[in-house]
Amino acid sequence: MSSYTLKIKLLSDTTFGRGDGVAGLVDQEVEHDRYGFPYLRGRTLKGLLSEECDNLVAVILNDNQRQHWQKISDQLFGKPGSTFDTQGIMHVGDAYLPSDLRNAIEAQIDEESEKKRRQRNYQPKLTNIDILESLTTIRRQTAIDPEYGSSTKRSLRASRVILRKLTFESRLLFSKELNTDLEEDKDILALLIVGTLALRRVGSGRNRGRGHVQCTLWNMQHELTQETSYIRRFGRER
Template sequence: MSSYTLKIKLLSDTTFGRGDGVAGLVDQEVEHDRYGFPYLRGRTLKGLLSEECDNLVAVIPHENQRKHWRKVADELFGKPGSTLDNQAIMHSGDACLPTDLRSAIAAQLDEESEKKRENSKYQPTLTNTDILESLTTIRRQTAIDPENGASAERSLRSARVILRELPFESKLLFARKLNEESEEDKDILALLVVGTLALRRMGSGRNRGRGHVQCTLWDIQKNSEITQKFCYIERFGKGI
């Protein structure tokens, strides 16, 4: 089994929305764990990667090449109605903040919770709310009435955003060992590389200025960035 790491750097404030808000606080809350750390679900990330790869494959002018890369994409991401014989070979983990940071803070939060259980009057020095608020902020926006240029009534909306410059990482696990000398596996990596580089926006409001990201693919065992290897980009480019 092979594994790679997809690293995501937020270039602008981003909302990894969870589909609801918090009454009296925000209309759109970010997805976060019980410690207050925001994250992007692996299924969502895989869908974004699949969408970018589909867009790239769709613009290949040569039909035979387009069919070839479509087949590669189906093997990589799977397709609707797939069975055990033709399911996706890649599984994407949640995109989270660096593990060492989360582990250190989670240990402190667990310690604070234990003290609180032992003594109900104990006031924790650090809570999951503190963590969430330190990594995010709240943005507000309103619609403009085109007739008078003033704010439209009852249009004020608030959304929590994850602060720019924060790094996230997701593990990409493959059902089998990829051989970088195999022509078939070279195609899989080539498509994944160009899809990773093409992924520039994610999260809610990604078409309205939020969610600008920079993504890179890494082989952690070799400590090397796969997206810097031009051979993969060139391999996909031959079909265009």
């Protein structure tokens, strides 16, 4: 079973929306775990990668190339309504901040929680709210009336955003061992690499200035998205 790491660096403030808000605080909250760490669901990330690959195959390639590379895409991501035999070979894990940082802070929060459980009046020195607020901020925006140039009544909205320059990591697991000596497996990696490079916007509000990201694909300590041989390989006719 092959394993790769997808790294997502936030170039702008980003919202990994969870579909609801917090009454009296924000209209749109970010997805976060019980320790307060924001994360991007693997299912969402896989959908974004699949969309980018489909766009590349449909728009850039000619008819002779498209059939082969669509087959590679279906093998990688699966088809809508896939059965066990036709599902994609890649599983995309949730994208989190680096594990060494999370493990250290999670241990401290667990320790503080245990002290609070034992001592009724104990005030924890670190909580999940502290973590969430240290990694995010709240942005407010309003709609502008095009006729008068003033803000539209009752249009003020508050959204929590994850601060730029943070890097998230997602583990990509394959149901088979990819063999880079095989032409088909080289094509699978080539498509995944160009799709990774094409993914530039994620999260809610990505069409309104948020969620600008830079994505890279890694095999251990080696960055595959710098391998030009894979990039040049994409689009070749078979």
